[in-house]
Amino acid sequence: MNFLKLAKLFSVALIMATAANAENVLRWTSQGDALTMDPHSQNESPTIAFNGQIYEALVARDIEMNLVPELAESWTASPDGWTFKLRQGVTFHDGADFTAEDVVFSFNRALEESSDYKEQVKTVAKVEVIDDFTIKLVTDGANPILPNTLTNVYIMDSGWAKANGVERPQDFAAEEETFSVRNSNGTGPFMLTSRAPEELSVLTRNPNWWGNSMFPGNVDRIEYRPIKNAATRVAALLSGEVDFVLDAPLQDLKRIEATDGLTTKTVAQVRSIFFGMDQGVDELRSSNIKGKNPFRDIRVREAFNLAIDKDAIQRVVMDGLSFPTGIITPPGVLGNTPELDKQYGFDLGKAKNLMEQAGYADGFEIQLDCPNNRYNNDEKICQAAVAMLAKIGVKVNLDAIPKAQHFPKIQKRISDFYMLGWGVSTLDSHYVFSYLFDGEGSWNGIGYNNARVNEITKLIETETDIPKRTALIDEAWQIIKKEMPYLPIHHQVLGWSMKDNVDVPIAADDHLRPRYVVFK
Amino acid sequence: MMAPLLLEGSMFYFILNRLAQALLVMAVVSAISFSLFNFVGDPVNNMVGQDATREQRIEIRQQLGLDDPILVQYQRFMLNVAQGDFGLSYRIKQPVSQLILERLPATLELVFASAVIAVLIGIVLGVYTGIRRYSWVSKIIMSVSLIGVSLPTFIIGIGLIYLFAVHLRWLPSSGRAGVIELGGWKTSLLTIDGWRSIILPAVTLSLFQLTMILRLVRAEMLEVMRSDYIKFARARGLANRAIHFGHALRNTLVPVITIIGLNIGGLIAYSVITETVFQWPGTGLMFIQAVDFVDVPIMAAYLIFVALLFVVINLIVDILYFVVDPRIRRGGS
Numbered sequence: 063m064n065f066l067k068l069a070k071l072f073s074v075a076l077i078m079a080t081a082a083n084a085e086n087v088l089r090w091t092s093q094g095d096a097l098t099m100d101p102h103s104q105n106e107s108p109t110i111a112f113n114g115q116i117y118e119a120l121v122a123r124d125i126e127m128n129l130v131p132e133l134a135e136s137w138t139a140s141p142d143g144w145t146f147k148l149r150q151g152v153t154f155h156d157g158a159d160f161t162a163e164d165v166v167f168s169f170n171r172a173l174e175e176s177s178d179y180k181e182q183v184k185t186v187a188k189v190e191v192i193d194d195f196t197i198k199l200v201t202d203g204a205n206p207i208l209p210n211t212l213t214n215v216y217i218m219d220s221g222w223a224k225a226n227g228v229e230r231p232q233d234f235a236a237e238e239e240t241f242s243v244r245n246s247n248g249t250g251p252f253m254l255t256s257r258a259p260e261e262l263s264v265l266t267r268n269p270n271w272w273g274n275s276m277f278p279g280n281v282d283r284i285e286y287r288p289i290k291n292a293a294t295r296v297a298a299l300l301s302g303e304v305d306f307v308l309d310a311p312l313q314d315l316k317r318i319e320a321t322d323g324l325t326t327k328t329v330a331q332v333r334s335i336f337f338g339m340d341q342g343v344d345e346l347r348s349s350n351i352k353g354k355n356p357f358r359d360i361r362v363r364e365a366f367n368l369a370i371d372k373d374a375i376q377r378v379v380m381d382g383l384s385f386p387t388g389i390i391t392p393p394g395v396l397g398n399t400p401e402l403d404k405q406y407g408f409d410l411g412k413a414k415n416l417m418e419q420a421g422y423a424d425g426f427e428i429q430l431d432c433p434n435n436r437y438n439n440d441e442k443i444c445q446a447a448v449a450m451l452a453k454i455g456v457k458v459n460l461d462a463i464p465k466a467q468h469f470p471k472i473q474k475r476i477s478d479f480y481m482l483g484w485g486v487s488t489l490d491s492h493y494v495f496s497y498l499f500d501g502e503g504s505w506n507g508i509g510y511n512n513a514r515v516n517e518i519t520k521l522i523e524t525e526t527d528i529p530k531r532t533a534l535i536d537e538a539w540q541i542i543k544k545e546m547p548y549l550p551i552h553h554q555v556l557g558w559s560m561k562d563n564v565d566v567p568i569a570a571d572d573h574l575r576p577r578y579v580v581f582k
Numbered sequence: 583m584m585a586p587l588l589l590e591g592s593m594f595y596f597i598l599n600r601l602a603q604a605l606l607v608m609a610v611v612s613a614i615s616f617s618l619f620n621f622v623g624d625p626v627n628n629m630v631g632q633d634a635t636r637e638q639r640i641e642i643r644q645q646l647g648l649d650d651p652i653l654v655q656y657q658r659f660m661l662n663v664a665q666g667d668f669g670l671s672y673r674i675k676q677p678v679s680q681l682i683l684e685r686l687p688a689t690l691e692l693v694f695a696s697a698v699i700a701v702l703i704g705i706v707l708g709v710y711t712g713i714r715r716y717s718w719v720s721k722i723i724m725s726v727s728l729i730g731v732s733l734p735t736f737i738i739g740i741g742l743i744y745l746f747a748v749h750l751r752w753l754p755s756s757g758r759a760g761v762i763e764l765g766g767w768k769t770s771l772l773t774i775d776g777w778r779s780i781i782l783p784a785v786t787l788s789l790f791q792l793t794m795i796l797r798l799v800r801a802e803m804l805e806v807m808r809s810d811y812i813k814f815a816r817a818r819g820l821a822n823r824a825i826h827f828g829h830a831l832r833n834t835l836v837p838v839i840t841i842i843g844l845n846i847g848g849l850i851a852y853s854v855i856t857e858t859v860f861q862w863p864g865t866g867l868m869f870i871q872a873v874d875f876v877d878v879p880i881m882a883a884y885l886i887f888v889a890l891l892f893v894v895i896n897l898i899v900d901i902l903y904f905v906v907d908p909r910i911r912r913g914g915s
Contacts, residue, residue, distance in 0.1 A: 097673060097674050097675075098674060098675065103675065105630065105631030105633070105634075106631065178630060178631055178634070179631075180638070181631070181633040181634060181635065181638075182633075232675050233645075238677060239675065239676040239677065239680075243674075243675065243676065258761075258863070259674065260861075260863050260867065260868075260871075261757070261758065261761075261863045262757070287757055287861070288861070289756055289757075289861045290858055290861060290867065290870070290871065291736075291756075291858055291859050291861065293740050293743075293859075294740070294743060294755060294756045294859055294860065294861060297740075297743045297744060297747055297748050297755040297756070298747075298755045298756060300748045301747045301748045301751055301754075301755050302751070303747075303754060303755060435874070464623060464874075465623075465627075465628075466622065466623025466624060466625065466627065466628060466874075466875070466876045467622075467623035467624070469624070469627040470623070470624040470626075470627060473627065473636075473639070484632075485632070487633075493633075497632075497633065504634075504635055504636045504639075505632070
């Protein structure tokens with residue numbers, strides 16, 4: 063009894079302590095902490111999102127993924143690059159002024175050998191300072207989508223970096239961690255107050271932030287606590303210890319929604335899940351068909367597409383939380399149209415016919431490589447596909463393994479049939495073509511090589527006439543839709559959970575943007 | 583003066599002998615664990631963004647020497663380790679030795695708290711069930727204690743979280759709160775918040791050990807209570823209390839202490855699951871994250887650390903035996 067009383071006293075004291083604090087504190091959790099505070103060291107989504115509260119880029123994306131001004135107020139294209147007008151009167155957290163020199167420094171830092179952002183800025187040949195608040199990114203030829211690729215290239219203070227010996231991002235040859243791993247100095251809406259990696263990071267509102275009167279957010283302090291275990295993460299929300307969970311398991315969303323005082327939001331994520339079918343080799347490694355590659359026959363690829371019931375996967379495996387599709391790029395990305403987004407449909411009879419016409423009436427045997435810790439229900443989707451393909455006589459041997467072993471198979475092009483998901487950070491189809499479809503693409507594990515698609519991939523890199531460029535993109539997608547080199551399944555869905563006294567607008571890139579978070 | 587110390591059968595020779603064996607064990611453990619890392623997967627894909635080019639990936643592989651034969655990699659690793667350099671974590675690019683030292687206090691405090699819980703409750707319940715073996719309370723304790731050995735740790739942990747954090751809201755569900763820095767050692771044992779947050783993980787981690795100690799003490803008590811000197815003590819008319827605690831318990835403790843000593847190493851090594859469930863920022867949680875990422879430097883250092891721990895504990899136990907039991911000394915020659 064005494065213990066009970068004591069415990070109650072404790073909780074009352076705790077509630078009073080919180081109530082006395084009038085400021086709006088957003089306490090939240092997700093699976094993985096940021097890996098580093100260095101803005102150019104790790105190109106990893108949670109790290110980018112975390113550092114995006116502290117650092118800013120020239121341009122940013124709002125909740126709807128529109129390109130909006132951040133440290134640049136406006137930008138214009140010219141045949142040899144892009145000119146950015148910089149925001150004036152901006153200061154870094156330590157008080158230093160933000161000027162063109164910092165932009166030059168940051169781009170050069172992002173181009174360093176040890177930077178993980180080289181790909182984003184590789185077309186930038188040189189940063190020209192026009193005046194203190196105007197810079198020009200000179201590119202090799204025109205680059206119509208350069209601003210799209212700059213949203214994660216954060217700007218550092220050159221003076222701070224030099225004073226602390228962090229002019230270059232840390233590389234693996236280093237003996238010790240550098241200053242920028244745990245310390246930060248950005249221009250963003252929040253300042254890092256304390257950081258214990260994997261334990262607790264505290265950020266406080268930057269009173270001098272340029273956007274304080276322009277954004278609705280009223281969060282004064284952010285307390286971020288990563289929780290690796292999914293059940294524990296949900297428990298922290300149910301017990302009221304956190305206000306917001308970024309990545310509750312999809313199967314728990316209904317339960318959270320049903321709990322008093324809690325609510326969930328879902329949105330289509332910018333990531334599509336699909337199967338790759340290797341057409342590049344003369345003979346599949348895991349198949350009993352020797353001397354030829356069944357996937358080279360478009361009828362086999364179409365039969366596979368028709369045999370997999372994407373609606374059933376959505377209903378049974380995903381609990382309704384997915385958008386079945388016929389294109390490996392989600393709505394919101396330039397190139398996706400409702401017509402292309404339509405799935406191939408499910409037609410077992412036609413699929414069987416096609417297999418017969420192709421000479422595989424009895425089917426064949428093949429191995430499906432699948433990750434088991436990367437995408438929503440990845441292994442279960444593959445299991446469903448195994449059962450569905452069995453109906454057209456294809457005996458699929460499933461190899462579901464951790465992502466660290468799965469992805470190298472695709473990279474080394476040694477998988478016949480595999481699952482992959484693709485997110486599109488630039489929201490432009492070029493990012494999909496150049497990695498997944500271009501004959502030289504580093505994630506093109508299927509050996510797809512279509513001369514026209516390769517040509518279009520090149521053309522849209524420099525085509526600045528937007529309607530013409532969009533038409534080219536559509537042309538490439540039409541070819542792909544017809545040739546079916548991949549087997550699209552669905553776009554993933556994101557689910558965020560929160561207390562209902564706080565409005566955390568959900569964003570398709572899974573990044574928390576506290577400048578839009580409103581305590582009611 | 584040195585000569586007699588080196589004689590076979592001397593304490594010094596014995597320790598030297600054991601140290602040589604310990605080094606051999608360490609070398610074998612590190613070699614086996616290192617060869618296993620080949621099967622965990624490829625770290626490079628986790629280390630660069632999805633948009634990294636093939637050339638960039640190859641470059642990182644070369645920088646890290648991942649394409650070298652496993653023996654060459656092992657040799658390079660051991661040479662560095664011999665110089666006290668465990669390398670940088672692939673995941674967070676921080677020195678591994680520093681990471682382990684930073685997280686060790688959390689693990690050690692958790693292990694300490696759960697060892698205390700296991701020993702105190704285990705002995706008390708063990709004595710009780712040993713003395714009153716037919717009472718219904720004893721029967722309940724014995725049945726419930728089966729849960730401790732049979733349920734997996736993560737289920738117990740999640741169960742406790744839902745009961746005490748979500749339902750009753752008495753304790754925090756996870757994390758390590760109320761941390762104070764005390765001369766380089768970050769402790770959470772000096773604040774109320776810290777104690778509140780350590781209770782659930784410590785209980786979870788202790789359950790298995792508690793059950794084992796309980797059953798061991800009970801069995802020993804049952805045996806001792808039948809012995810002649812207890813009967814004699816009763817005949818002398820001593821109070822029950824004096825017999826139970828002064829005579830019986832004291833004689834049961836020798837094997838119990840041995841088991842506890844050996845199991846502390848196990849507590850540290852097996853705190854991995856408890857730390858993951860409760861987001862306890864210790865070495866176990868770090869190890870799990872390293873496995874997910876294929877962070878070879880951390881995995882290697884952690885396994886070597888755990889091996890070292892067991893070797894040291896065994897060495898201490900051996901030395902204690904040497905001191906206690908003269909038969910070992912004679913057996914050596």
